Amino acid sequence: xxxxxxxxxxxRPGRPGWGVKRFSALNDAISHYRSxxxxxxxxxxxADDAHAYELIRCVRLFxxxxxxxxxxxxxxxxxxxxxxxxxxxxALDVCLESLRPRFLLEPERLIPVPQRKKLRKELRxxxxxxxxxxxxxxxxxxxxVGGVGWLSPQDVKKQRQLPLVLRxxxxxxxxxxxxxxxxxxxxxxxxxxxxxxxxxxxxxRG
Numbered sequence: 001x002x003x004x005x006x007x008x009x010x011x012r013p014g015r016p017g018w019g020v021k022r023f024s025a026l027n028d029a030i031s032h033y034r035s036x037x038x039x040x041x042x043x044x045x046x047a048d049d050a051h052a053y054e055l056i057r058c059v060r061l062f063x064x065x066x067x068x069x070x071x072x073x074x075x076x077x078x079x080x081x082x083x084x085x086x087x088x089x090x091a092l093d094v095c096l097e098s099l100r101p102r103f104l105l106e107p108e109r110l111i112p113v114p115q116r117k118k119l120r121k122e123l124r125x126x127x128x129x130x131x132x133x134x135x136x137x138x139x140x141x142x143x144x145v146g147g148v149g150w151l152s153p154q155d156v157k158k159q160r161q162l163p164l165v166l167r168x169x170x171x172x173x174x175x176x177x178x179x180x181x182x183x184x185x186x187x188x189x190x191x192x193x194x195x196x197x198x199x200x201x202x203x204x205r206g
Contacts, residue, residue, distance in 0.1 A: 003087050004047050005029035010040030011057075026091055030098050038067040045073070046091050053088055055095050057105060062147045063161055071103040072096075072113060103164070109156075110164045114187035119195070123188065126180055128196045129171035136193055142169045175199065 005026050009019035023029040029044060033056065036042040044056040054073035061069055072095070076082055082089035095101070096113070103110045118124075131138030142150045146164035156163050168189050172180035184192065 002049065003091075005091075006045050006047060006052075007033045007036065008043040008045075009036050011043055012041045026094055027098075030095070038069075041068065043073065044095070046088065048087070053091075055091055056099055056101060059105065059110070059162075061103075061110070061164055069101075069103070070099050071101050071105050071110060073105050075104055075106060077114075108162070109186075110162060111186040112166065115185075119188060119191050123182070123184070123192060124195075125175060126172045126182065126192060126195075127175060127199055128189075128192050129173055129179075130196070130200075134200075136196060139171045140168050140189070141171060143167075144169075 005023045005028075007021050007023075007029055011018060021029075021032060023032065026046070033042060033044040036058075038058055040058070042058045043054055045052055045054045047053070053076060056070050057073040058068035058070050060067075072092070076088055076092060082092065101113060104113050119126075128136045128139040130136065137153070140153050143153055143156045143163075143165055144150050144167040145156060145159065146166050148159070148163075150169070151159075156165070165186055168184050168186065170182050170184060170189065170192075172182045172192070174180060182192075
């Protein structure tokens with residue numbers, strides 16, 4: 001399957017047209033991407049015969065910022081996509097090494113790029129507090145939003161700007177049922193959620 005790479009100069013709405021360039025080599029695409037101004041919504045991506053994948057996008061982190069910052073454009077690891085598409089995984093690895101994005105763009109938030117694939121030692125036996133009918137989101141007590149501070153989950157949803165979510169304070173517990181108060185990054189919360197669900201699945205199986 002042949003892969004090509006592309007850049008878009010500025011995806012902001014209201015512009016008369018976009019400047020799109022295509023490349024056969026990722027390094028050439030990255031070099032051209034770097035030459036594009038950072039005051040627009042520049043994009044770096046890859047495409048095969050059937051799909052296009054955004055890799056990097058330049059976004060403003062806070063209102064009033066004169067320039068944007070390069071972030072990972074989507075969570076392509078979610079759902080095992082990178083396991084099915086080795087070329088996509090390789091391209092993401094190159095982008096992480098070359099452009100060093102600090103944040104990952106999700107549909108409703110920006111979060112720090114996951115730093116590890118495993119939980120730190122003190123979280124490996126922890127579980128999220130289980131709410132009514134396995135509502136684990138209720139375990140999130142407050143959310144730290146960059147440039148704003150600690151907010152309730154409900155107030156985060158009211159933010160006009162795409163929130164930069166840096167940390168959660170969550171209710172957790174040990175496997176023996178003792179309460180734990182935890183402060184975690186969003187990617188750690190996702191791993192804790194997976195760990196908690198797996199724990200209860202195993203428990204049901206007996």
